[in-house]
Amino acid sequence: xxxxxxxYISIEEEEEVxxxxxxxxxxxxxxxxYAFTNVGKDEEFDDYLYYxxxxxxxxxxxxxxxxxxxxxxxxxxxxxxxxxxxxxxVQKELFIKWPEESICSQGWKVFGLIAFGRRLxxxxxxxxxxxxxxxxxxxxxxxxxxxxxxxxxxxxxISPHRGYxxxxxxxxxxxxxxxxxxxxxxxxxxxxxxxxxxxGQCIMFDDSITHEAWNISKEDxxxxxxxxxxxxxxxxxxxxxxxxxxKTDDF
Numbered sequence: 001x002x003x004x005x006x007x008y009i010s011i012e013e014e015e016e017v018x019x020x021x022x023x024x025x026x027x028x029x030x031x032x033x034y035a036f037t038n039v040g041k042d043e044e045f046d047d048y049l050y051y052x053x054x055x056x057x058x059x060x061x062x063x064x065x066x067x068x069x070x071x072x073x074x075x076x077x078x079x080x081x082x083x084x085x086x087x088x089x090v091q092k093e094l095f096i097k098w099p100e101e102s103i104c105s106q107g108w109k110v111f112g113l114i115a116f117g118r119r120l121x122x123x124x125x126x127x128x129x130x131x132x133x134x135x136x137x138x139x140x141x142x143x144x145x146x147x148x149x150x151x152x153x154x155x156x157x158i159s160p161h162r163g164y165x166x167x168x169x170x171x172x173x174x175x176x177x178x179x180x181x182x183x184x185x186x187x188x189x190x191x192x193x194x195x196x197x198x199x200g201q202c203i204m205f206d207d208s209i210t211h212e213a214w215n216i217s218k219e220d221x222x223x224x225x226x227x228x229x230x231x232x233x234x235x236x237x238x239x240x241x242x243x244x245x246x247k248t249d250d251f
Contacts, residue, residue, distance in 0.1 A: 058190040060172055060204040060230075068141050069172075072228065073202045075140075076176045079133055080200040083224055084178050086127040087149055094126075095151055107156025107215070110225075112148035116167070123148075130224070137228065145171065146227040149178070152186060152215045163207035173207040174226040176200075185217025197221060 063069050095109035112120050113131055124131040138144045162168060177197040180186065187196045190211040195203050205211065215221050
């Protein structure tokens with residue numbers, strides 16, 4: 001399937017994931033059937049939330065005409081090793097459990113740098129170069145409202161959900177692969193499109209579209225996560241000092 005418009009994963013990559021799972025005899029966690037169906041086949045999606053999102057653009061990292069997104073992608077990927085070095089220095093005990101157990105009861109932990117517009121100064125001092133890179137991106141496109149390291153442990157599953165109302169509609173979520181399982185066991189689905197993370201590569205997606213993620217590998221998956229404003233989606237709280245009505249204390 002064509003990926004020029006950022007909407008479909010290639011058939012080759014999809015088959016690569018499925019074949020790897022079969023070869024390894026992967027015992028999948030207790031996931032709903034649509035978590036492992038083939039991409040682009042609407043009849044296989046029995047979840048209503050996926051159905052109503054089926055015609056929306058899911059991914060944005062391959063948009064050559066959007067020069068700002070391209071520059072952000074290049075900046076992050078070019079500095080992957082610098083960010084990885086700072087990630088290694090962050091003690092694992094400082095990662096905290098994502099508070100919303102309704103979508104992930106265990107196995108998802110985060111180390112925040114910015115939480116919905118609130119800068120976490122102590123954490124930024126632990127990863128100063130990463131914080132500077134985030135600031136550079138903010139100067140390029142506008143306020144980076146959420147940033148931090150996100151870790152999905154082995155056998156963890158984040159169930160289908162959407163971003164916060166009044167927030168996710170105005171941002172793109174950016175993932176930079178930092179520590180990625182070598183066996184292709186970690187993946188994300190946004191709408192009816194599945195992506196596998198790769199070390200040193202970015203994906204960008206619409207957080208307002210229903211999405212889920214899983215890690216059936218024996219290794220942890222860790223990424224840098226950013227929320228950036230996008231195009232004509234006017235950022236609602238840009239001129240305000242208050243954050244939107246969503247949880248911030250735990251990230």
